[in-house]
Amino acid sequence: GAVVSQHPSWVICKSGTSVKIECRSLDFQATTMFWYRQFPKQSLMLMATSNEGSKATYEQGVEKDKFLINHASLTLSTLTVTSAHPEDSSFYICSASFWTAKNTEAFFGQGTRLTVV
Amino acid sequence: EDQVTQSPEALRLQEGESSSLNCSYTVSGLRGLFWYRQDPGKGPEFLFTLYSAGEEKEKERLKATLTKKESFLHITAPKPEDSATYLCAVQPNTGGFKTIFGAGTRLFVKA
Numbered sequence: 682g683a684v685v686s687q688h689p690s691w692v693i694c695k696s697g698t699s700v701k702i703e704c705r706s707l708d709f710q711a712t713t714m715f716w717y718r719q720f721p722k723q724s725l726m727l728m729a730t731s732n733e734g735s736k737a738t739y740e741q742g743v744e745k746d747k748f749l750i751n752h753a754s755l756t757l758s759t760l761t762v763t764s765a766h767p768e769d770s771s772f773y774i775c776s777a778s779f780w781t782a783k784n785t786e787a788f789f790g791q792g793t794r795l796t797v798v
Numbered sequence: 799e800d801q802v803t804q805s806p807e808a809l810r811l812q813e814g815e816s817s818s819l820n821c822s823y824t825v826s827g828l829r830g831l832f833w834y835r836q837d838p839g840k841g842p843e844f845l846f847t848l849y850s851a852g853e854e855k856e857k858e859r860l861k862a863t864l865t866k867k868e869s870f871l872h873i874t875a876p877k878p879e880d881s882a883t884y885l886c887a888v889q890p891n892t893g894g895f896k897t898i899f900g901a902g903t904r905l906f907v908k909a
Contacts, residue, residue, distance in 0.1 A: 685841075687841070712895075713895050715895070715896075715897070722904075723901060724885060724899045724900060724901040724902050725842070725885070725899045727896065727897070727898075730895070730896060772839075774841045774842070776841075776842075776897075778895040786830075786832070786844055786847055787832075787844075787895060787897060788844065789834075789841035789842045789843070789844075790841050791840055791841045792839065792840060792841040794839065
């Protein structure tokens with residue numbers, strides 16, 4: 682399967698600072714990238730969908746000014762958590778998809794564990 | 799509203815004890831149903847995509863089946879290394895790649 686690399690795998694930051702998480706598709710060009718948030722023992726909650734070169738589409742309840750998403754190329758999307766607070770501590774996961782005639786699979790990164798202290 | 803419900807929440811098996819995980823879904827139109835495996839602290843790992851009712855796919859000890867309302871992930875003679883959370887997800891055919899996930903089934907296989 683296709684490879685999606687997410688970096689960093691974990692980060693600890695101080696309250697009030699910003700953190701950037703990168704998501705790269707290593708061996709394919711991703712038409713669309715997604716950002717999810719996952720709380721302990723819960724499933725993935727979609728935060729936003731991003732297409733290369735256009736603004737991200739955020740899910741209801743997700744603050745677009747707090748979670749900045751940039752999808753500058755077909756292989757890279759970034760999520761920046763601005764002015765982080767302890768309640769932003771979570772596991773963030775990206776996925777990338779590409780369109781073929783039938784293939785609609787999404788490939789996931791390894792996830793980033795964010796801890797805000 | 800598109801929705802995915804997985805059961806049971808947790809399942810404890812002895813090594814070699816076969817069982818099934820259930821995924822019930824409601825969606826306006828189904829483009830695809832996915833099964834993923836997720837280990838603690840890791841991103842989901844793709845297992846299967848099913849597109850239409852009656853379809854079945856197999857991989858080692860796992861077999862996924864699909865009806866118009868639900869999907870089953872059958873685990874035959876599980877081993878301790880099969881312990882993980884198994885996630886089911888559906889992709890509506892309403893455009894784009896938006897995928898809706900269930901809460902998952904946590905599987906524990908004891909040696």
